[in-house]
Amino acid sequence: MKAVIGEILAAILLLGSAALLGALGEPWLGSHAMTAAVVVMTALIFFRQMRCLSQVLAWAQAPQTRDPLIALGAWGNLSNLLYQQMRKAGKETRQATTELERLRLAAEALPEGVVILDDHWVIEWMNWEAEACLGLDAAVDTGSRLTHLLREPSLLAYLNQKDRHAKPLTLTTQRNPGRTLQVQTVPFAEARTLIMVRDVTQLEKLATMRRDFVANVSHELKTPLTVTLGFIETAADALHDASPDELASYLRMALEQASRMQVLIEDLLMLSSLETDALPQEDEVDLSSLLTQVYEEAQALSATRGGQHQISLKMSGPAHLIGSARELQSAFSNLATNAVRYTPPGGVIALRWEADAHNGRFSVTDTGIGIAAEHLPRITERFYRVDHGRSREMGGTGLGLAIVKHVLERHHALLEVKSEPGKGSCFATVFPGHRMVSQAE
Numbered sequence: 001m002k003a004v005i006g007e008i009l010a011a012i013l014l015l016g017s018a019a020l021l022g023a024l025g026e027p028w029l030g031s032h033a034m035t036a037a038v039v040v041m042t043a044l045i046f047f048r049q050m051r052c053l054s055q056v057l058a059w060a061q062a063p064q065t066r067d068p069l070i071a072l073g074a075w076g077n078l079s080n081l082l083y084q085q086m087r088k089a090g091k092e093t094r095q096a097t098t099e100l101e102r103l104r105l106a107a108e109a110l111p112e113g114v115v116i117l118d119d120h121w122v123i124e125w126m127n128w129e130a131e132a133c134l135g136l137d138a139a140v141d142t143g144s145r146l147t148h149l150l151r152e153p154s155l156l157a158y159l160n161q162k163d164r165h166a167k168p169l170t171l172t173t174q175r176n177p178g179r180t181l182q183v184q185t186v187p188f189a190e191a192r193t194l195i196m197v198r199d200v201t202q203l204e205k206l207a208t209m210r211r212d213f214v215a216n217v218s219h220e221l222k223t224p225l226t227v228t229l230g231f232i233e234t235a236a237d238a239l240h241d242a243s244p245d246e247l248a249s250y251l252r253m254a255l256e257q258a259s260r261m262q263v264l265i266e267d268l269l270m271l272s273s274l275e276t277d278a279l280p281q282e283d284e285v286d287l288s289s290l291l292t293q294v295y296e297e298a299q300a301l302s303a304t305r306g307g308q309h310q311i312s313l314k315m316s317g318p319a320h321l322i323g324s325a326r327e328l329q330s331a332f333s334n335l336a337t338n339a340v341r342y343t344p345p346g347g348v349i350a351l352r353w354e355a356d357a358h359n360g361r362f363s364v365t366d367t368g369i370g371i372a373a374e375h376l377p378r379i380t381e382r383f384y385r386v387d388h389g390r391s392r393e394m395g396g397t398g399l400g401l402a403i404v405k406h407v408l409e410r411h412h413a414l415l416e417v418k419s420e421p422g423k424g425s426c427f428a429t430v431f432p433g434h435r436m437v438s439q440a441e
Contacts (some may be wrong), residue, residue, distance in 0.1 A: 017115070123145075126142070154169065267403065323431075324410075
């Protein structure tokens with residue numbers, strides 16, 4: 001304000017000076033001298049003001065590339081004030097840009113998809129996880145209506161619900177088939193909707209596996225338990241009338257069913273231990289001794305089925321492996337006993353260990369019934385059976401290959417399966433070289 005008053009006083013002083021000079025010069029220059037002096041001074045004042053104004057306007061158009069106006073009085077103060085305000089605004093803009101970039105990076109790093117929609121369901125922004133889940137491309141699809149890109153009636157109905165924030169929507173889309181998504185809207189800014197997207201495919205699979213597991217365990221235990229109770233009740237009712245041979249037969253069949261339940265429970269406990277326990281203490285395992293035990297178990301099982309299988313064991317190369325003897329025993333035994341169960345009497349079963357500096361390989365080859373190709377990808381699933389009736393008749397629990405898979409995973413090994421219906425199968429476990437122990441060591 002003082003600078004403006006100063007500019008006005010300076011103008012008045014100049015005009016007064018011009019009038020005084022005109023009055024003093026009137027006797028020599030004539031009656032128009034005063035008017036001419038005032039006009040000239042006024043023009044000079046106007047020119048100065050316009051020049052300062054044009055300099056301020058030119059600087060304001062590109063303040064980053066030009067220096068502010070240096071002048072005395074109000075124009076200098078105005079230029080300096082504008083320069084200070086510009087610097088302050090620039091600093092605030094840089095801070096806001098930095099914070100916005102941080103928020104954008106934080107949203108991009110979220111493990112869940114984020115989509116921001118306007119009041120017409122038009123996409124304003126989305127992070128990369130939302131792109132992956134919904135099968136969209138932010139560079140192309142931003143600015144398009146979400147309901148036009150995802151033509152899912154359930155999604156449209158969900159977005160139009162008044163209480164849509166209350167619970168999420170489980171959704172599958174044609175753009176990204178095979179994925180199960182959980183979509184939930186979250187209260188956001190006015191006339192805006194924020195959508196959170198989660199990929200729950202694995203959770204859905206686990207929930208399905210858990211339901212199937214409970215159902216299968218219940219079914220597997222119910223059958224032998226029902227049979228056992230039935231035999232015990234029959235034996236109790238016929239205790240006085242039945243002959244000793246009949247009672248012995250009832251008790252023998254009840255014992256078989258009870259043993260089947262015991263084996264099933266042991267396999268369940270073993271599988272649970274493999275899935276939940278930490279890695280066991282690993283030692284140097286002597287495979288010569290371990291595979292001899294596996295061979296003897298296969299021979300014993302074959303004896304209960306007539307003893308007509310031709311079972312052989314051959315070993316070559318280093319026979320010491322770093323691992324858990326208990327887990328390896330379980331895996332190898334499951335492969336060998338499965339071969340006995342599914343190979344008809346008179347069939348050939350070959351157990352073989354081969355090792356060198358690169359890897360170790362234990363294989364079980366049989367001339368059994370074989371497995372069709374469409375079943376091979378699923379044979380390591382819990383309770384998966386190619387032939388349910390035949391599997392139970394053979395005494396299997398449906399958990400053997402699931403146990404094998406988990407044991408091999410814990411030992412960084414692979415399971416290779418080759419099979420052809422009617423010609424037999426070959427199950428091979430391949431261990432990496434760092435698990436092998438050479439004789440020199």
